[in-house]
Amino acid sequence: MLKVLPKQKSSSTVSLLEILSMAVETLWSNKLRTGLTMLGVIIGISSVIAITSVGQGVQKGTEQQIQALGPDVLSVFSGAARSGNIRQGIGSSSTLTWDDAKAIAQQAPSAQIVSAYLVRNAQIVYAGQNSSTPIYGTDLNYPEVRDIQIENGRFFNQEELDTAKEVAVIGPTAESTLFNDGDSPIGKRIRIQGEAYEVIGVTQSKGSQGGMDRDDVVFLPLSSMSARLVGNNALSGVSVNGILIKAGNQEQLNAVQFQVTNILRLRHNIYPPQTDDFRITNQADIISTFTNIVGLFTVMVVAIAGISLVVGGIGIANIMLVSVVERTREIGVRKAVGATNSAILNQFLAEAIVISTVGGGIGIGSGILIAFVAATIFKFPFVVSFWSVIVGFGLSLTVGLLAGVIPARNASKLDPITALRSD
Structure with a gap:
């Protein structure tokens, strides 16, 4: 009123x-x-x-999430396989090898650290407990490229990589899932696809990002995973899903990408107008x-x-x-x-x-x-x-x-x- x-x-x-x-x-x-x-x-x-x-x-x-992968890191993926006229996803074809990664490390001046890896989802089992977990077969450079720190135990060494030793490093989520009795997992043996691996280390927690638990993971020597779990080698060398290349800084990414592209084209005998059988992703470009x-x-x-x-x-x-x-x-x-x-x-x-x-x-x-x-x-x-x-x-x-x-x-x-x- x-x-x-x-x-x-x-x-x-x-x-x-x-x-x-x-x-x-x-x-x-x-x-x-x-x-x-x-x-x-x-x-x-x-x-x-x-x-x-x-x-x-x-x-x-x-x-x-992208920064966690490294703003100064290039990712090289295998090419896409074709079934008839249908092109499958990136990484579906075995076109990259561990030797490619070693060649990049030796021949690309701007590449600071190079790491090759295999990745599969598999069932891990211990004493009646089991979990479907991403399994990464890596070399010794992977922890540095991905900033992975060890909380307990250690990462595998060069001798274990060279001899395809049955050792594993697990993430905190995998640890809590399998070893819920509170005992240390160090020295225990877990089974992955029927193969036994001794746990030698547990990584520090990296948390979840974008709904993905980065602690639910198992790391194996690349040589061991390739020989014992994947069994999928290229015609020459060990087939890998991808190669990570760390540059000195973001300003050098374009130079690294140019060098890596030329090295892989020469190694894979790719000449214009042929299509590359690999794909390079620049993290800085993804962010932008x-x-x-x-x-x-x-x-x-x-x-x-x-x-x-x-x-x-x-x-x-x-x-x-x-x-x-x-x-x-x-x-x-x-x-x-x-x-x-x-x-x-x-x-x-x-x-x-x-x-x-x-x-x-x-x-x-x-x-x-x-x-x-x-x-x-x-x-x-x-x-x-x-x-x-x-x-x-x-x-x-x-x-x-x-x-x-x-x-x-x-x-x-x-x-x-x-x-x-x-x-």
């Missing part, structure tokens, strides 16, 4: 407080209408906050490309959420216009006892701003909560940028101000006599 401002209080501060107090009282007396009016703003602001936060969280999580894609996607979805704000603003304007019609007689009474056009204008503007501000605050809280729940469920970093909150709150104020202008102006211009005659 509209009230008459006491004339004896002329302070602008007191007047503003009274206007806000009356606006809140009027809105509170019409809770359902006020709630429905706020809904559009709440949905729009919460969408902006949640989508921006989720986009930044996914981007940060992916960047962390992914950042651009996520950025564009976030902008697009935030723009869609902005449309919700516009719809919310239209909703506020409609409700306020209806409110002016419903309260025509009250406006006439107020004008008849001395209320100015400015006072009427200010009260209706205040009501629109209060609706959008409170709705914006609820929207910000809801957006942050949605982003937190999404980050918890899908396991990516929880990120809420300060600018998105400020922009969201600023948008809610702007929507309220713009949506309230026309209704407030209409209310302030009502003729008091006509207003008093209305039913």
Whole structure:
């Protein structure tokens, strides 16, 4: 209900407080209408906050995952096999060998560290406990390229690699799955595809990223895995799934990629216009490309959420216009006892701003909560940028101000006599 401002209080501060107090009282007396009016703003602001936060969280999580692989690391994968006219996935063909990795280490000046590896998923078993775990057959350089540290025991040595020794290094998740009695796994023998391997070390925890548990892993000597588990050698040498090449820094990646490409083409007798039977991935390029894609996607979805704000603003304007019609007689009474056009204008503007501000605050809280729940469920970093909150709150104020202008102006211009005659 509209009230008459006491004339004896002329302070602008007191007047503003009274206007806000009356606006809140009027809105509170019409809770359902006020709630429905706020809904559009709440949905729009919460969408902006949640989508921006989720986009930044996914981007940060992916960047962390790629950074964990090494921003200065090149990955070389085997080519894709073909079945008829169907091209299978990268790495489905045995086109890379351990000798390729050794040649790169010797002949590529910009390559600092080179490591070859095999990878398969297999069942590991110990004393009735079992788990399906990624098995990596690696050389001695793999821990340095992937920054793998040993928590207990040790990594296998050159002699064990040369003799295809049956030894294994396991991750903390594999340890807790198989050895749940709390005993140290060092010296125990696990079985992988029926082959027995002695556990000689446990790696430090690297955590999970992007839903992938990097601690659920087993490392074997590449020679042992190739001979005992895979049994899939190339025509010459030991077949590998990939080769990791660490450069001195990111600036040298292009030079390393150029050198590796030429070395492999010469070794594989590939000449133009023949297609390479390998693929080289640059981690820095992946980060840049992914950042651009996520950025564009976030902008697009935030723009869609902005449309919700516009719809919310239209909703506020409609409700306020209806409110002016419903309260025509009250406006006439107020004008008849001395209320100015400015006072009427200010009260209706205040009501629109209060609706959008409170709705914006609820929207910000809801957006942050949605982003937190999404980050918890899908396991990516929880990120809420300060600018998105400020922009969201600023948008809610702007929507309220713009949506309230026309209704407030209409209310302030009502003729008091006509207003008093209305039913």
